[in-house]
Amino acid sequence: MTGRRVGVLGAGVWGVSFAWLAAKGGREVLLWSSNAEKRSLLRERRNTDSTQAVELPDCVSIPERVEEALDCDLLVLALQPSAVRPTLRSLAPHFRAEQLVVHLVKGFEGSGVPISKVIEQETRVLRVGAVAGPIVPAELWRGADAAIIVGSPFQEVIDEVTSLVSSPNCRVYGTTDLTGVEVSGAMRTPISIAAGVLRGQRTGRALSAVLLTRGLAEAARLTAALGGESRTPAGLSGIGDWMLTATDPEERLIQAGMRLADGDEFGWDEAASRVGTLIELGQRVGVELPITEAVGRMLDGVPVPEVLQGLMSRSPRGEMD
Helix, strand or coil: CCCCCEEEECCCHHHHHHHHHHHHCCCCEEEECCCHHHHHHHHHCCCCHHHCCCCCCCCEECCCCHHHHCCCCEEEECCCHHHHHHHHHHHHHHCCCCCEEEECCCCCCCCCCCHHHHHHHHCCCCEEEEEECCCCHHHHHCCCCEEEEEECCCHHHHHHHHHHHCECCEEEEEECCHHHHHHHHHHHHHHHHHHHHHHHHCCCHHHHHHHHHHHHHHHHHHHHHCCCCCCHHHCHHHHHHHHHHHCCCCCHHHHHHHHHHCCCCCCCHHHHHHHHHHHHHHHHHCCCCHHHHHHHHHHCCCCHHHHHHHHHCCCCCCCCC
16 A cells, blocks of 8 residues: 555644654655645645644645545544534545545544544545554654554554554554544543643642543443443553643643633633533443543532542442442
């Protein structure tokens, strides 16, 4: 499959990072942004205001029309969850059944539908996947070592992404449990907000460790209820990514959680929506998500100390329950 063209929809930090990785491997890349000013910057400067530490190679083209970016063999979606369906619906006639599509979206659609299902529902594409893992873009651009995981029931998708971004500095793992990878990515939001709250409350390191391990239990239960493998959140897409986020004071979700702890305005509607989606999904499939629900209560205005006390006073149970 060497030499196949790559399209990337979305030129945020993740979209630019993936385009850069693909271009490093010698691929021709079509990177599109819905923001005209950002497209102009990418053409002129080869980066954006949020990605000034990297310079995109010449083999990365910036098409003016989104349809042009779909003239590719592998399409990468780096969009907000709420933007995926309307974008794909408007582009449906331009997709080909033989295309491969992967996404970098760490969240579900507002209705609780995984992004891979949205892709299948809105396009004629047959083979989809998701990419996740503990990546720090700024470190990646400087040549630091990293690892990612590709989730897909199709080996061709795993092999293609592995071929695309694997390098001496980036190791790629694969799993057929696409559901587990998507649940793990979605759970990153409430876990990270909760980590920020604990940091803001100065609760100590022990409770932070409890948060991550109990968050793992939540993600495992939800993954299993949705037909995935309960062990997947214990890998790179879950605990690996969360550990990185929870220890990064510059992470936006951590900072949002710290604002909650201080009683300030949360100020991030997209993240709040992702939490609400998970709560509704858990209720629909009959899965307890106490940490996610606690974050939801904080977002609804319940005082943080009251919510934390409620979590600590829950009925005793076995650790694996």
